[in-house]
Amino acid sequence: MTDKPRLRFAPSPTGYLHIGGVRTALFNWLWARKTGGAFVLRIEDTDQERSTPESRQIILDSLRWLGIDWDEGPEVGGAFGPYTQMERLAIYAEHAERLIREKKAYRCYCTKEELQAQREALKAKDPKAEFKYPGTCRDRADQPDRPYVVRFKTPSEGAVVYRDMVFGEVKTPNSAQQDFVLLRSDGIPLYNFGAVVDDITMGITLVARGRDHMVNTPPQIMLYEALGARLPGFAHLPMMLNQKGAKLGKRDGAVSVFEYRDAGFAPDAVLNYLVRFGWSHGDQEVFSKADLIQAFGWDACGRGDGKFDPKKFLAINHEHLKTSRLMGDDDYARSTLTFLEKREGLVGVSLERVKAAAFMIRERATTFVDAAERLDFVFRDEPVFDADAVKKTLTAEAVPRLQGLIGCLEPAAEWTEAALEKAVTDHVAGSGQAMKDVAAPARVALTGKTASPGLFQVMFVLGRDATLGRLRKAAAIAGGA
């Protein structure tokens, strides 16, 4: 084994990939990429009630969409596999047996029901009291032929102290712990045990995860020690909270990666927004993926929880969409294309045409959904007219203005943005009109809306025939035809 860092992301396949999970994956991934270490993906599917194959696939697809690739894990393999916990049951059993043999763990025959009854009895007596497993089976010598769980013999004295890479020294008294369960009665491990055994056997050197896991670290450290394993580093990340300041959950609007994908966000923009939760780099707000790998470090991680802000997220996405350094023209066109293809009734949509038209909406569109909508008029035989816009601008007095414009454009020798602008500007000035009076009906004629890209860009992209055709049609509408 080398001394290169080995990090992991270990989601449970119980639903969509949550953006909080993405943030965790991202920090691990960034550090692995920065250091040349390994990023391991492990599926923790030991919750048989909630884990589904569909969810597992969603997680893999989400990470791939984000561009977070794993060096070892599902569909990739690796020397420390399998990377799915339900395929590692024998490994957990073996480790549990060893702990039992060494008297560091024991078989507990108390049933779930018995424990639940004890829990409720205590609650009835003292609602504030904390229930702890009383150690009923801790020292029993017999081995009845009944189902049992394996419990860890937690030391009651002393404390666990560790140095967290972002929070510094954390000290927890052992009295806060109890004899927690390692293995269920069906032989499936519980989180702390499964995670530790895997992290040991997979050679994980740094565990970075959300702060909600901080409470798991002391018992996990006890397990490392009991198993005689070398301790990894620990880095806990502050929480992402909703706007009300509570843990981000399903009720808090878009929280799954796919919702952002479907809303037309760029993967790098998602990473850019999420990385700023708990990490900063001076005053820099905008980062490409390469920037992040270059700049990331644990030193610059903060400890305060953050509240999710959809507005800033959108702004960061907008920044990524309009900046060619962050997203190349080809990628931009390809993404826009996929959203155009979802729209009904469009004609002539092709990557080439999208690429040729995209320049006029890039600085305007905040998402790819927005981009597709702004480009909609380009890919129709006739624009979709906004009724209010027509009523407001295609009036009787617009008729001569449109006709004048048509007259000025018909003889145009050169159909370029600059030539069109000059021709129209000269025509408007020469006829004593105001540009806005001519532009307003022309805009609605060409795009169907009162808001659009620059008029001359629109004319250029539409081309001579479509431009003149739309203007004539609008003149007819305005004339009451």
Place this chain on the structure above:
RNA sequence: GGCCCCAUCGUCUAGCGGUUAGGACAUCGGCCUCUCACGUCGGUAACGCGGGUUCAAUUCCCGCUGGGGUCGCCA
């Protein structure tokens, strides 16, 4: 309630003893302008409270208050 953690503009944050407390998003004005944007100029807006330590605290220490996490045969 026990244990753990946190605390700078509304939000994300910079700050690592001496600053007019900076940036970004949001917000409010102005400019630009064929609309919408972009861009640009400017404004409003923060160190939770109380003790220490120090010549000097946003910064270091303690307490308080406030907030969050977690207390399962979930992860």
